[in-house]
Amino acid sequence: MGDIGYSQVKSQLDLSAFDPLVPARLASVTSVTPTQGELLIPAKVAPKDDRPLNHLLFALKHEGVNLQLLSQALRKIPAQEMLAAICESPTGVYIRAACFLWEAFNKQELKGAPVITGPMVNLFDPKKYITGPSIRNAKWRVNFNGLGSLDYCVTVERTTRINSLLESNILQKANEFLSELGGAASDRAMSWAYLSETKSSFEIEHETPSATKSEAFVELLKKAHLTTQLDEEYLVGLQNTAITNPLDRAVNYRHQQNWLSSPLRGAAGVTYIPPPPEIVNDLMKGLVDFANTAPKQIDPLIAAAIVSFGFVFIHPFMDGNGRLSRFLFHHALCQSGALKNGLLLPVSIAMKRNEDLYLAALKSFSEPARKRWEVIWIDGDEYQMAFKSDDSLYRYWNATACVEFGLEMAKQALEKDLREETEFLAKYDLIYRAIDGQYDVRGKDLNTLILACMEQNGKLSANRRKKFTTTVPEEIFNAIEVEYAKVVG
Structure with missing residues (x-):
């Protein structure tokens, strides 16, 4: 069996993009056959030759939209080859999509292309992907309907689990649950939720917060319900609130390289390296633009998961990124208007209970990203780090695993943690009143x-x-x- 589609293009053009999650391979099958780890393709369906553009068009049709790989590959395909392909098939859905993306990634126009007629087509198939608002491109008659923009866009596949979690209407049920409790019980449940969310958020970082740190983070969480647009100044202010050590407080996004490490010595101990500081501002602009609009355009829980994980992957500050990423989950839910004022889903409690799943979601991006860095240990905490890819790595990423995790944690936070604590408080009240009365x-x-x-x-x-x-x-x-x-x- 041989690799075709995205895998073939990646190898042929020596691209640094992540390996496709489900690679396409030529096999002795009679029709396109999805399996657990690969997509089996019969010879009659495979590209007729090894030209990268033919494999990209095959991949767009059979493997879906991989913007990270497409952005790297289309910058290596000459304009003349794109024009020849579109002239040969001016109504072709996939060549039109490829030409649209070619212009965006190369920041230049394909001049001399035929006039495109016919119906508009979506870049992302809504049956296969979670999609955003459509932006029409009249020239190629393509709707860009990704999550974000072509400056910063993630993909989320419609897995069976994600569809099931979306159908359970978690936020609606959370509002109904708190309404049923009534004022006093609801207030007590939320007091517990804010304190427990704070405790668990620190425990995820293996830290026991002092009273001062706890109070600072509770105050931070309460700011999630303020209708404030995110920008660098506001995020810096939040970081200063979350960090009690004045020497660790930021004045802007970082201008230094940071990294995460394990107890292992040397380069082996460096587990994740965020983007180089020179591209942090641009990446954060894309993420912040998404965070300020997406919660009211798509399911707020999906937006929350993307913003939270996207923030921690960029790691725009030298300290406090983990806590802020979890705050941003709540911020997205609150900004959507889908949660009543003051209501908080204690997702960090569920995350702490499922640390192995949290780590797996983080690793879905961090592990392949780490392989694109060359790290040489010099001495102590001094390293020489060289990035062996480009910004497409952090600009276009597959958020499916992170969204699935975020939805699952929100469901558990409501159905297990909030309900169990509320039932506990109700039982406590009954016992207290009975004894106090006697x-x-x-x-x-x-x-x-x-x-x-x-x-x-x-x-x-x-x-x-x-x-x-x-x-x-x-x-x-x-x-x-x-x-x-x-x-x-």
């Missing part, structure tokens, strides 16, 4: 004992009873256990 106990002591009883599945240990023996009569310990059994039973 006995005269200090509120602080009663609170501690009820929580201890609930956490220990209805039992107060001998040690716990001994600790309160001077202030709480023995019958109250027993009464708390009895009330717990009534409520839970």
Whole structure:
């Protein structure tokens, strides 16, 4: 079996783009056959020769739109070859799409092309991809309907899991759930959500926040509901709020190279390298433009996942990127108007519980990106780093795994974390009212004992009873256990 389509073009033109997730291969099959890891192609369907343009047109038809690879390949194909192909087939859907992209990536016009007539065609098939608003190109009669713009665009495939999660209407259910709780219970649930989201966001970074850091991050989360457009100045202000060490506070996007590392020594310990500082401003402009418009144009949870992961992949600051990326998830949901003011889905709790899945989503981009850097360890934390690709690596990326993860975490945050905590608080209230109505106990002591009883599945240990023996009569310990059994039973 031989590689064809995108894989063939990548090899033939020596491109630094990521390998196709599902490569197309020539095989002894009678029709195009998708399998778990590859797309099997019969000889009668394969390109007639090895010219890169023919393989690109085949790939656009059978493999979908890979902007990262297309941007690199189309810059290496001469204008005369594109013109010859469009003159030969002026109504062809895929050559029209290729010509449209050629002009965009080469920043020049294909002069002498025939006048294109016929119906408009979408660049991204809405049945296969999550798409954005359509922008018409009259010359090639192509609708650009990607997620973002040709300056910064991600792709999200419509997997079975993504379609199922979208159909579950997570945000609508979150609003309904909080409305059903009523004012007081809703306020208590949200107080828990803000504090727990803060704790989990720090725990993801293996850090236990001080009271000052926790307060700073809670205040940051509350700003998500402000209708503020993102820009460099605003993001710098948020970074300064999230970072308590004044020496780590930024004044603008970074002008230095940063990287993430593991405990391993030397180059092997460098696990991810964000884009070089000279292209950070341009990449952030593309991401910020998307973040300011997409939450009201596409499903807000999809926009939130793209913005959150896109931010952490660019890593525009020297510190605080992880916390800010998770803030931006909430910011996108709030800016969409799909969540009631003050409502927060504690997605970081779900992320912390599913750290292996979070890491897998990050690695879907970070691992292949790391391979495009040459790293030489000099000494200590001094490295020589050389980027062996171009900005298309960070400008066009496949966000399918990240979106699937983000949707799943939002679902768990609502159906598991918020519901479980709300049920816990409701049971606590019932027990508290029952005991407080029968006995005269200090509120602080009663609170501690009820929580201890609930956490220990209805039992107060001998040690716990001994600790309160001077202030709480023995019958109250027993009464708390009895009330717990009534409520839970």
